[in-house]
Amino acid sequence: MLRLAPAAIVLLLLGPVAAGLGGVLLPAFGYLPVLGGDSLSVEPFRRLFELPGLAASVLLSLGTGLAATAIAVSAVLLFVGGSFGTRTFRLMQRFVSPLLSVPHAAAAFALAVLIAPAGLPARLLSPWLTGWTHPPDILVVHDRAGIAMVLGLVAKEIPFLLLMTLAALPQTMARERTELMASLGYGRVLGFAHGVVPVLYRQLRLPVFAVLAYATSNVDVALVLGPTTPAPLAVRIVELHADPDLAMRFVLAAGAVLQLGVTGAALLLWLGIERFAALVLAALAPTGWRASRDAAARLAGSALVALPAGAILLGTAGLALWSVAGPWRFPDALPARVTLGVWMRVMPGLSAALGNALAIGVCASALALLLVVAALENEVRNGHPPGFRGLAALYLPLLVPQVAFLFGFDFLLARAGWDGRFAALLMAHLVFVLPYVYLSLSGPWRSLDPRYARVLASLGRGPGTAFRRLRLPMLARPILTAFAVGFAVSVGLYLPTLVVGAGRWPTVTTEAVALAAGGDRRIVGVTALVQALLPFLGFFVALAVPAWLHRNRRGLRVAR
């Protein structure tokens, strides 16, 4: 049984992605007999490129995606390099989970509340400082260059990259290496860059690719913060999906293929950036420059990570205030009245959505956890950790843009009459949940000292006992954290839930987006908080249960 687990995982991940890609590739080249397309042609692409401003959309997706990824990666590396082993570092570790639990759309709204001309800071400073009696007519949110969108993406990807870095650091001998570099007279940041980054980045590479793929193809952040004249490519693909014109199905498929190409191009460009950065580092080394005074760089690193984190937390607090606000005219610093009216009105409608999100999230992450634990246990007992190819399969759903394969997958499900079924939705969620559960659990699982199990074996106990009595209890914390990560991913999924669920399984996220369509900031406040609530509870459980289980096991507590 155990030996089947890795194969099952690969099948569950590759199946839907491959089927979905097939489902868009053929129509993209004009072949979809049920809609009257029975010969191959490039007509869909010709019509796609006739859409006004398409080139601008493509460049926007490419540019903002690369910029957001470059900023987020540099910020995380600068921060970890500058503060590894300090109190700031340990403090930030604690904020990572709550930050991760804020869904993308909610984080984007939180940022919008801060930076919009009618946002909270503008209200606080007006009119006494700024002289504004109306919000100034400045294009901040939805700016044409996508700067606001890049900021939103950076704020949301930093916690993810930080979590991945935290997981990778123990396998890099980072402490020993930084100490060695310090003994050679290097400053913290440059020492980290020369001594640790080359080993660390090898492990971070796939997560960085996943960030890049998301940033070049995201829909939810782009809708809230991104430009609209024109919008990034992925947003325009989703708009095509809402077009009642039959012929647009082919153009939609062509758009999905183009998105695949854009993300692929971004990955290639990124490889170039990687090469360039490596060359710069290599060229710096023989100069002997040690940058021993790097307080400014360290401060910049801390600020680059703390500012977005603070913005999300502050903006979320701002949304909480909006959710209970009565009339609130600009430039009043506070609402004229505080009322629970919106909560009372929206919550009854959200209760079913909360239940659905909970059911899908628990089922998907439990199933994913079962498979991942089985695969890891198989690895412990029978050897063979997955090579790069196995990992690539895991990362495939994170690298292929959702808009590129979901519509094709849905079409195949509809043909089979499976769309709208819980099982189909569960399968779609597993595609996205499994990789994250695997990524967050495999590190701790592999780094558990194998000598414990050897001691147990020398006492005459079999591998089953080692699993039950040793690995499960000792790894309770990472297991529950992996579950919480998977749960958060599932709760935050928008497009897959909408498309595959056929509206039969509304979750807090789909309801939040539908309600946000009305644009009322009070409702956005309520839905963003409710959206963040479930993942937050998940992370809370992941912290509280091990703390209680290990209350009299000092060695298993989180080091203070």
Place this chain on the structure above:
Amino acid sequence: MFPRLIACLLAAFVSAAAARAEAPDPSRWQAVLAAARGETVYFHAWGGEPRINDYIAWVGREVAARFGVELVHVKVAETGAVVAKVLTEKAAGRTGNGSVDLVWINGENFAAMKENGLLLSEPWADRLPSYRFVDVAGKPTVARDFGVPVDGLEAPWGMARLVFFYDPGEVPAPPRSAEALAAWIEANPGRFTYPQPPDFMGTTFLKQLLVDLAADPAALARPVGSVDFEAVTAPLWAYLDRITPLLWRQGRAYPRDYGGMRQLLADGETAISFAFNPADASSAIANGELPDTVRSFVFDGGTIGNTHFVAIPFDAGASAGAMVVANFLMSPEAQARKEEAAVWGDPTVLAVDRLPPEDRARFAAVERGPATLPPDALGPVLPEPHPSWVAPLEAEWARRYGVGQ
């Protein structure tokens, strides 16, 4: 083992075949009611306004208690996506048990569904018991949706009218024509905008301008292919070229939808806004979303009006239940409740003067709110252009204003 499996498969096949059985006949209403009992109706309707969601939830409670029909409101962001969904099901060869039982619809989406055979094939809506009070003579749009004959394939639900909102403290003399609006925008740059087409409110605003500015408005009633699009729309683009640099954010960004536009009015970023519901400002005031000083106005030459409907797709799994819901939505009781400003404020499709006295009393008691113009102050209703105008209008707008300069 195997015989049982085959029996199972057979049963599944038979039940699938039964689901494909003929749509119920609304003229035999008792049979429809009997068939509807126990059915679950998936009602796909725009979910961006909590007031409307609450009203649909109330309808759900009522039809559950009275007719044993479970109503599930599937909140959608864009009705076009529902049409695309049904289209996908048809392309995938599905004939029954579709995911949509009832859809809130009108205009080009209805035209697309009708044209592609995505609706119940037999007329049903005009055979519902509640239909006899529908004001077909006084409200011709209940039978011609954007000029397309309804043919009983969708049931009228409510009347929409384009109405503008302003704060008299900021706009002492509201502009009562397209020309006056342009002059006002020139005097107050940055204080007006409209949702970005293809959002339906943005497109409606374009259509309003077009009807106002076109040399021969009668051309708009014809399919767009039969007239000179460029010539007819030239005054519209000249007008937009004039106002766009003076719009909110110099026309470099637009609110995504009507809710985003209302938020701008509430924040004081804009000073004039509009909605497709004469009581919208009153409803928003009642909920603290707009200050209670906001009032309404319309263009002297009239504003666009239309009817919105509910329709049943060809592959609906619960068409009897959907008919029961549609019939209840059209009933005097549900229509009067819908017209309350605090509930929704959506005008009725019924001829109130033809109703029995107790139902007339319901409408007489309706509270329409402080910012709602009385029906006789709403001015003439201008007809929607033919639905074929929507796509070229949106495409041309995107080409001119949607991609920057």
